[in-house]
Amino acid sequence: MMERRRTVHEGSESRNARIATSAGGRGHAADGGWASFAGKRILLLQGPVGPFFSRLARDLRRAGAQVWKVNFHAGDQMFFPGGHTWRGPMAAWPAWLERHLAAWQIDCVMLFGDCRPVHQAARTVCQRHGVPVGVFEEGYLRPNHLTFEWGGVNANSTLPRDAQALVGATPAGPSWPRPQGTAPVVPVPPTFWRMALWAMLYFAAGALFAWRFPHYIHHRPLELVQALPWLRSAWRKPLRARAQRALLPRLTGAESGRWFLLPLQVHNDSQVLHHADTGGVAGFIASTIASFARHAPPDCLLVIKHHPMDRGYRDYRALVAGEAERHGCAERVLCLHDQPTLLLLQHCRGVITINSTVGLSALGAGRATKTVGRAFYDMPGLTYQGPLHRFWHEAPQAAPNRALWLALERTIMTRALLNGSFYRRVVRGSATGLAMAPPPIPTHMPGSPAAWAPVPLTGSSTAPQPAALVA
Numbered sequence: 001m002m003e004r005r006r007t008v009h010e011g012s013e014s015r016n017a018r019i020a021t022s023a024g025g026r027g028h029a030a031d032g033g034w035a036s037f038a039g040k041r042i043l044l045l046q047g048p049v050g051p052f053f054s055r056l057a058r059d060l061r062r063a064g065a066q067v068w069k070v071n072f073h074a075g076d077q078m079f080f081p082g083g084h085t086w087r088g089p090m091a092a093w094p095a096w097l098e099r100h101l102a103a104w105q106i107d108c109v110m111l112f113g114d115c116r117p118v119h120q121a122a123r124t125v126c127q128r129h130g131v132p133v134g135v136f137e138e139g140y141l142r143p144n145h146l147t148f149e150w151g152g153v154n155a156n157s158t159l160p161r162d163a164q165a166l167v168g169a170t171p172a173g174p175s176w177p178r179p180q181g182t183a184p185v186v187p188v189p190p191t192f193w194r195m196a197l198w199a200m201l202y203f204a205a206g207a208l209f210a211w212r213f214p215h216y217i218h219h220r221p222l223e224l225v226q227a228l229p230w231l232r233s234a235w236r237k238p239l240r241a242r243a244q245r246a247l248l249p250r251l252t253g254a255e256s257g258r259w260f261l262l263p264l265q266v267h268n269d270s271q272v273l274h275h276a277d278t279g280g281v282a283g284f285i286a287s288t289i290a291s292f293a294r295h296a297p298p299d300c301l302l303v304i305k306h307h308p309m310d311r312g313y314r315d316y317r318a319l320v321a322g323e324a325e326r327h328g329c330a331e332r333v334l335c336l337h338d339q340p341t342l343l344l345l346q347h348c349r350g351v352i353t354i355n356s357t358v359g360l361s362a363l364g365a366g367r368a369t370k371t372v373g374r375a376f377y378d379m380p381g382l383t384y385q386g387p388l389h390r391f392w393h394e395a396p397q398a399a400p401n402r403a404l405w406l407a408l409e410r411t412i413m414t415r416a417l418l419n420g421s422f423y424r425r426v427v428r429g430s431a432t433g434l435a436m437a438p439p440p441i442p443t444h445m446p447g448s449p450a451a452w453a454p455v456p457l458t459g460s461s462t463a464p465q466p467a468a469l470v471a
Contacts, residue, residue, distance in 0.1 A: 034430070036440035038064035041104060045070055045111040045122060047080070048136070048422040050198035054080045055431035056110070062431075068104055072118055073216045074209035075202035086118075089215040094121045101131055108441045110134040114152050115270035117217050123152070132441050136422075140357050141364075141409075144188045145417040148438050155275040155355065157376040159411060166379075167407045186435045191423035192308070198423070248339050251303065252347045259301035259334075260392070261348040262288055263341065263358040266310045276354045276373030284354055284372065285316060286323050288388070293327035296392035300349065302329075305336045350395035352388065359383070360412075363405050368398035377408060415439075 042065050047053030057067045057080075069083035077083070088096060100106075109126055111119050114135045126133045137153040139145035151158040160166040210216070251259060265272050267281050278284040285304065292302045304320055317335050324333035336344075341358060345351070345365040353359045355373035362369045363382055370384045370391045377383065381401040384391050391398070418436050420426050425433020 034059055034063035034437045036063075036437070040065045040107040040441060041068075042066070043068045043070070043101070043104065043106045043109045044080075044083075045109060045119060046072060046076060046116060047112045049075070049079070049195065049202040050423055051079050052422040052432065053112070055433075058431035059434075059437070068100075068106070073206045073213045075206035078201060078205045079198070087213055087215065090117060090121070090217060093118060094125050097122055097125050098129070101125070101129065106131060108132040108134055110136070110438075112136045113270060114154075114156050115274045130444075134438060134441075138357070138422075140360055140412050140416060142357065142361075143191075143421075144185050145419055146422055147416055148418050149416050150439070150442050153416075154271055155374045155376060157416070159376050159408075159416060161376060162379055163381045163401075163404050163407075166404065166411060183435070185419050186426045188421045188426055189424065191421055194423045244337055244339065247334065247336060248343075252343065255301060256347040257349055258299060259303050259348055260292070260296070260395070261344055261351045261362075262302060262304045263351065263353055263356050264305060264307045264310065264316065265354055265356050266307050267314050271355050271373065275375070278354055278372055281314070281354075282316070282319060285319055288352055288372075289320070289323040289329070289333060290327055291388050292333070292392065293324075293329040295389040298332075300332070300392070302333045303336050303344070303348070304333065305339070305341070305344070308338060311337065350384075350391065350398070352391070363400045364409065366399050366402070366405075368395040369400065370395075382408065 037060050040060075042060055044053050044057060044067060047056070053069070057069060060067050069080050071077045071080060071083040071085050077085070086093065086096065101109075109122060109131060111122065111133065112135070113119060114123055114133075114137075123133050125131075132150055133152075134148060134150050135153045135156075137147040137149075140147050147153055149157055149159075160168075262285075264281055264285070272278070272281060272284075276284075278287065289302065296302070304316070306314075306316065320333060320335050321330065324330040342361060342365070345362055345367055348367060350368040350370065351359065351362040352370045352372070353362075355371055355375035355378075359369050359371055359375060360377055363377065368384055368391070369382070370388060371378045372388065375383075381404045383400070384394070384398045386394065418434055418438065420432065420434035420436070427433055427435045430437075
């Protein structure tokens with residue numbers, strides 16, 4: 001037993017040695033790029049809907065990495081055929097993962113979204129054994145970027161959380177969209193129709209073959225009917241745009257500067273479910289309208305903007321109308337769909353959000369921003385720190401500190417964003433079509449060193465070692 005444990009511990013040490021080698025002065029590899037993953041052993045878990053993770057595996061393999069993939073239901077299998085399949089109960093997943101991290105001598109794990117049940121458990125296992133976890137997510141600054149961070153994203157991000165640390169960690173240089181030492185940003189064309197098609201296929205496959213995965217718990221409902229809202233969204237999009245065309249000139253003209261923007265999030269967004277205590281999106285709407293009616297200046301409007309990705313799933317117009325009527329402010333509360341967010345931010349007085357990335361765009365536009373959930377950008381000097389009932393009157397004096405915002409913006413751009421999209425390629429020369437590769441595997445995880453201190457993996461060094469996937 002002692003010999004077996006020593007062999008596995010040596011495997012952990014060899015993993016650290018492989019990572020240190022790539023990070024310690026191999027020219028191009030040390031600076032990043034796909035070459036930094038040469039010789040690495042990488043495990044992929046769930047990715048976004050569509051073929052992005054299959055393409056990611058191809059880019060990693062072309063760079064000389066070995067890649068493993070675990071699928072959890074038929075939707076995963078549709079877009080990544082040939083992966084290893086986990087069909088066991090959730091309670092057994094951590095032990096299975098722990099054994100295979102050792103058997104495959106994994107250098108890092110990559111996944112999309114860190115709040116999915118299988119990913120929460122995976123992060124816990126990886127933290128315990130010092131295996132770096134790279135997390136993909138929709139872009140903090142959109143539409144030309146996606147998010148990638150080592151350790152966690154959103155409220156789990158390892159980005160600095162206070163002004164002193166933020167400014168100290170930020171090199172001087174030009175601001176986004178072209179930080180110092182980077183190439184110009186490649187624009188990302190619209191992606192809605194591709195994402196909608198892939199989402200319909202993903203949910204349909206997952207629902208039709210759910211019987212093959214009896215223990216699987218999806219982070220969102222996985223039923224055949226989940227494909228239908230994307231069809232509903234497709235026909236609602238032009239209808240709502242036409243019906244509300246007259247609102248935009250009003251909000252950017254006579255009413256400019258006299259209204260507050262309330263951008264909604266997807267009803268089952270992990271940010272809402274795991275990093276907020278608002279009673280969901282519906283509770284957020286109700287409480288904000290109540291506060292607005294009691295405390296906002298009487299000449300101001302509240303504009304509630306529906307999330308475009310929730311268009312086919314939820315319609316909050318009846319709720320908004322009912323709450324506004326109940327609180328006596330029906331004429332001052334408006335619903336908005338499919339209007340350009342960046343333009344709206346130029347004309348609103350302030351923004352109230354749970355913890356949406358729209359909050360980052362609001363800070364960039366110099367707008368007073370109040371978060372009611374937990375967000376990595378919620379810090380003194382950037383967001384409004386007082387209670388919501390005072391925000392309505394104090395917003396004109398609560399604009400974010402410009403220097404602090406530029407420091408955060410540069411930090412996000414250099415540490416957390418990749419120019420590109422999950423849903424379409426923006427450059428040639430790679431399978432993913434990303435304009436830049438993920439950063440190299442860190443030798444230690446950002447944040448608390450103790451949380452990521454390696455613990456030797458237990459298990460047999462003679463366990464079967466399935467070949468890495470040919471993606």
